[in-house]
Every structure is written in C-alpha cells, then in structure tokens.
Amino acid sequence: MTDSGIHVSARVGAISPSPTMAVMAEAMRLKAAGEAVVDFSAGQPDFDTPSVAREAGIQAIESGYTRYTPNPGAPDLRAAVADCYRRDFDLDFGAANVLITSGGKHALTGLLLATCEEGDEVVIPTPFWPTFPEQVKITGASPVLARAGEEGWFRPTRAVIEPAVTDRTRCIILNIPGNPSGVMLSPGELEDVANLALEADAYLLWDDTYARLTFEPPPEGCYRRMQDILGHRFVVAGGASKTYAMTGWRLGWAIGPEKVIKGAASLQSQMTSNASSISQKAALAAVTADPAGFQWMTEEFARRMVRMRDGLLAIEGVRCGAPDGGFYLFPSFEAVLRPGEGSGELAAALLDQERVATVPGVAFGHDAHLRLSYATSDAVIDEGVGRIQRFFAAR
Ligand code: GLU
Numbered sequence: 540m541t542d543s544g545i546h547v548s549a550r551v552g553a554i555s556p557s558p559t560m561a562v563m564a565e566a567m568r569l570k571a572a573g574e575a576v577v578d579f580s581a582g583q584p585d586f587d588t589p590s591v592a593r594e595a596g597i598q599a600i601e602s603g604y605t606r607y608t609p610n611p612g613a614p615d616l617r618a619a620v621a622d623c624y625r626r627d628f629d630l631d632f633g634a635a636n637v638l639i640t641s642g643g644k645h646a647l648t649g650l651l652l653a654t655c656e657e658g659d660e661v662v663i664p665t666p667f668w669p670t671f672p673e674q675v676k677i678t679g680a681s682p683v684l685a686r687a688g689e690e691g692w693f694r695p696t697r698a699v700i701e702p703a704v705t706d707r708t709r710c711i712i713l714n715i716p717g718n719p720s721g722v723m724l725s726p727g728e729l730e731d732v733a734n735l736a737l738e739a740d741a742y743l744l745w746d747d748t749y750a751r752l753t754f755e756p757p758p759e760g761c762y763r764r765m766q767d768i769l770g771h772r773f774v775v776a777g778g779a780s781k782t783y784a785m786t787g788w789r790l791g792w793a794i795g796p797e798k799v800i801k802g803a804a805s806l807q808s809q810m811t812s813n814a815s816s817i818s819q820k821a822a823l824a825a826v827t828a829d830p831a832g833f834q835w836m837t838e839e840f841a842r843r844m845v846r847m848r849d850g851l852l853a854i855e856g857v858r859c860g861a862p863d864g865g866f867y868l869f870p871s872f873e874a875v876l877r878p879g880e881g882s883g884e885l886a887a888a889l890l891d892q893e894r895v896a897t898v899p900g901v902a903f904g905h906d907a908h909l910r911l912s913y914a915t916s917d918a919v920i921d922e923g924v925g926r927i928q929r930f931f932a933a934r
Contacts, residue, residue, distance in 0.1 A: 566578040579911040585915050592788075621637050641790070653806065692722050711744070730765065749865035752782065754862075784836065785821065790821070854927065857871065857874070859871065882900040
C-alpha cells in the first residue's frame with residue numbers, strides 16, 4: 540500500500556516527532572535484535588517505582604478503583620499535589636489550582652493550549668527540551684529561541700531571555716533545573732526572570748520536572764518569591780515520572796490560576812478525560828509519603844553524574860559543565876568534531892561503531908553537543924564511557 544492520496548493535516552506536517560523517544564526506540568530495537576547497545580538516551584530513572592506507589596496502584600486495581608474519576612483528577616490527589624508544593628517549595632496553591640493529567644507533556648500541552656493564541660510568541664531558552672517548541676507550534680503560537688551560551692553553563696538568565704521578548708510574548712518557558720543542561724538559577728536570577736515576565740505581562744511556565752532531583756536543596760523560598768512577583772502569571776507543569784520513577788504510569792499535573800486550570804480541564808475533558816485512576820492512586824501515595832524516603836535516588840544520580848562526567852572529561856577536547864540536578868550531561872564535542880560533522884553524524888557514528896546511544900545536541904538547539912543520561916548503572920556508565928573514549932582515541 541502506498542501513502543499517495545492519503546491526507547494528513549498541515550498541523551501534523553509542521554511538528555517533528557520527539558527525538559528523545561526516537562533514539563530510545565532505536566536503542567530498544569537494536570537490543571531486541573541481540574545487539575549489545577549501551578543506552579544513554581533514555582531520560583528515565585532506571586529504578587523501579589517505589590513500593591509505596593506500586594502497592595497503592597495494586598490496591599487500586601484490587602479494590603475496583605478502575606472507573607472514571609472526575610475529569611480534572613481525584614479531589615484528594617489535587618489537594619495532595621497542592622500541599623506537596625507547599626511542603627517542598629512553600630508555594631501557595633489549592634486543589635482548584637491543580638489539574639491532574641496523563642504525564643508532564645500532557646500538562647504542558649494543556650497549559651499552552653489554554654493560554655496561547657495564534658500569532659503569540661513563546662520564549663524558550665536554549666538548550667531546550669525538544670518537546671517545548673513542537674508543543675508551542677501545536678497551539679498555533681510561535682516558539683522564539685533565546686540562545687544561552689556555554690559560559691555559566693547555559694544559565695537561562697534575564698540577559699539571555701530578554702532579547703527574545705517582544706510585545707507578542709505570551710509566555711516564557713523556564714525549565715529549572717533544565718533538561719539537558721541540569722542548570723539551576725540563583726534566587727536573584729530567578730527573581731530577575733520573574734520580573735521580566737511581569738514587565739512583559741507574560742506567563743512564566745515553570746517546568747519543574749527535575750526540581751525535586753537537585754543535588755543541593757533549592758535555596759529556601761526561591762520559587763515562592765517568583766510566585767509572589769508573578770501572581771496569576773506563574774504556572775507550573777510537573778509530574779510523578781522522574782521524582783518517583785513512574786514514567787510508564789503517565790501521571791502529571793498542571794498548576795495555575797483557576798481560570799487557566801478550568802480551561803485546560805475543559806480541553807482535557809474532550810481529549811482524554813481523567814488520567815488513569817490507578818496511576819492517580821499510586822501518585823497520591825508517592826506525593827503524600829515522606830520525601831526523605833526518595834532522597835536516595837537523587838544521591839545516586841549525583842554520584843553517577845560525577846562518574847560519567849569524569850570519564851567524558853578524560854577525552855581530550857571535551858567540555859562539560861556540572862549539572863545542579865536531574866540526570867543528564869550535555870558535553871560539547873566542538874573541539875573534536877570533524878569538518879562538516881554535526882551532532883547527528885556523531886551520534887550516528889557512535890551508535891554504528893560502538894553501539895552507544897546518545898541524543899544529538901542539535902535536537903536541543905546546540906549542534907556541537909550530545910545528551911547522555913546517567914540514569915543507569917555504574918557498570919553501564921563505565922562500559923559506555925569506555926566505548927566513547929575508545930571511539931575518540933581511534934580518530
Ligand atoms: N523527558 C525524557 C527525555 O528528555 C523522556 C523522553 C521525552 O519525553 O522526551 O529523555
């Protein structure tokens with residue numbers, strides 16, 4: 540069967556599929572075919588979902604909690620998520636400010652669709668998670684990239700973002716700590732960005748996916764100060780995936796002023812209805828548990844980060860800032876690339892010759908880099924970094 544004559548919308552044609560998911564799928568395909576692939580592409584914890592959440596999920600199934608919940612989420616979970624933002628970051632939200640979604644991506648889509656118009660602009664600092672610009676395009680708004688530099692390891696400061704702000708800016712996306720840089724901002728820098736959004740009368744959309752995975756606790760009150768500055772313009776997208784090793788459960792949340800949350804909920808009611816009832820019960824157990832019980836995962840990521848970074852820095856010419864949280868490194872191979880070679884060719888050569896899967900930096904807006912996830916075991920890190928060292932030694 541050929542595709543000729545089959546119509547697909549211009550909308551679909553304008554959107555690129557997720558490159559992170561594509562590399563992960565290719566690594567899985569090669570592994571299934573028996574290839575000894577080292578997979579540094581996957582942006583997900585390698586740990587099992589903690590038992591407190593697993594057991595709550597099983598209990599949900601066994602007790603018949605398997606029907607629709609209210610579309611915006613179970614009331615107890617909405618309240619618990621609001622409480623958990625108060626507990627962790629001193630943020631002032633109530634249950635009505637929370638929409639439970641099918642993952643963080645779904646939360647972002649809901650918030651962007653509920654706030655952006657055709658012709659609006661959404662500012663995205665680089666390097667960016669590849670999903671951001673594509674989601675903005677889905678809304679009919681335009682992504683505008685604000686280019687950060689390697690100095691300060693890609694800090695998305697006001698100085699970086701401000702040149703991209705225009706009178707059409709509807710929203711500034713701030714992914715702190717960021718994927719792929721892992722970089723955090725100081726309280727003063729966060730305030731400066733908040734003031735910029737306020738002056739532009741734009742939303743500040745904080746993607747906090749990695750905010751509970753920082754190697755040092757965030758400075759006290761730093762996010763609350765942003766909320767105080769921004770008021771209703773401060774909106775948040777997050778989820779259970781990374782903090783609680785629950786990527787497959789697809790459970791996230793959008794947080795913001797009631798009017799925006801109601802709008803996003805209305806869209807959700809027509810597209811997916813409620814997030815999985817079982818995942819909601821599991822997430823309720825996770826967000827209400829003592830966060831100290833999950834701290835070991837962050838400590839493990841911090842340790843692995845040093846292990847992988849040291850191995851990469853041992854390759855002559857490689858530069859790599861130290862992230863403040865999350866589980867990615869974003870080294871620069873600028874000094875060792877061949878003429879005309881970009882990150883796509885480099886990642887393809889690494890996969891082809893050494894069976895190491897990485898995500899090309901071009902997908903994040905910086906073509907001399909690769910993104911590597913260290914959410915994997917020491918043995919895999921050592922094997923993969925050893926292969927990368929061998930690859931460059933052979934050049
Ligand atoms: N967020 C993770 C990543 O960046 C998972 C894949 C995706 O959703 O992009 O790798």
